Amino acid sequence: MFQHVDIDLPKLKRKTIDGVRYYDVEDHPMVSITSVTSHFNKDIFVKWRKRVGEEEANRISKRSTTRGTKTHELIETHLLNKDVEFDAPGPKMLFLQAKNALGNINNIYALEESLYSKELGVAGTVDCIAEYTGENGEPELAIIDFKTAAKPKPRDWIENYFVQAAAYACMFYELTDIPVKKLVIIMTCENGEVKVYEEYDKMTYMKKLVQYISKFVEDKLNEIKE
Numbered sequence: 001m002f003q004h005v006d007i008d009l010p011k012l013k014r015k016t017i018d019g020v021r022y023y024d025v026e027d028h029p030m031v032s033i034t035s036v037t038s039h040f041n042k043d044i045f046v047k048w049r050k051r052v053g054e055e056e057a058n059r060i061s062k063r064s065t066t067r068g069t070k071t072h073e074l075i076e077t078h079l080l081n082k083d084v085e086f087d088a089p090g091p092k093m094l095f096l097q098a099k100n101a102l103g104n105i106n107n108i109y110a111l112e113e114s115l116y117s118k119e120l121g122v123a124g125t126v127d128c129i130a131e132y133t134g135e136n137g138e139p140e141l142a143i144i145d146f147k148t149a150a151k152p153k154p155r156d157w158i159e160n161y162f163v164q165a166a167a168y169a170c171m172f173y174e175l176t177d178i179p180v181k182k183l184v185i186i187m188t189c190e191n192g193e194v195k196v197y198e199e200y201d202k203m204t205y206m207k208k209l210v211q212y213i214s215k216f217v218e219d220k221l222n223e224i225k226e
Contacts, residue, residue: 002079005109007176012114012123023123025116031216033124033167037160039219040212068148071095071188072127075146078102079111079128090190094148098188101196106139107131109178115171120213126168132184134198140181142198143168147187152195159205161185161197163212166205 021032070091086092116123131139165183
């Protein structure tokens with residue numbers, strides 16, 4: 001049984017404006033951190049779509065989104081100590097092979113909860129904030145993000161994952177005064193591998209986070225001027 005820590009976090013409504021996701025924070029729209037990270041890396045995806053073609057890119061994107069959403073739902077159900085029911089073989093496999101890594105989670109502070117930071121001007125929905133027993137054998141409070149992929153990605157390909165996790169760490173601290181020790185990405189893959197990436201150097205990604213936000217704001221202001 002996973003233990004849960006009772007903590008008061010905001011309930012925020014989401015909306016989309018001109019293709020960008022926002023959260024209503026005290027009746028003001030605050031941009032989603034996922035929209036910020038996607039914007040920063042948009043040139044990479046534009047080049048990828050041109051390389052593989054629009055039709056194939058749409059097929060891959062839809063398949064990957066469906067795979068990720070269903071696997072997230074299974075993981076969330078499991079962490080809520082509920083019975084997991086399977087309706088698709090792909091997400092079932094991805095979930096089952098991730099269970100060992102999920103077993104390192106306990107004392108869950110947040111699960112699919114809304115967060116925001118007035119200091120940063122961003123909001124989002126964190127996958128999980130909990131103690132994670134990782135490489136050093138000690139349970140440490142972590143931002144935990146669940147990812148699916150065809151195969152594990154090199155660490156230097158997932159900067160945006162750590163930037164997003166760092167944003168959640170900032171939001172959580174601002175709302176609760178509780179610091180997290182590390183950032184954890186659990187990636188369960190179609191080739192049968194599960195890769196866990198742990199990062200203690202939060203400051204590096206917080207600095208990059210400022211760069212991501214600055215670029216988003218600058219580009220949006222330029223769009224308005226045009």
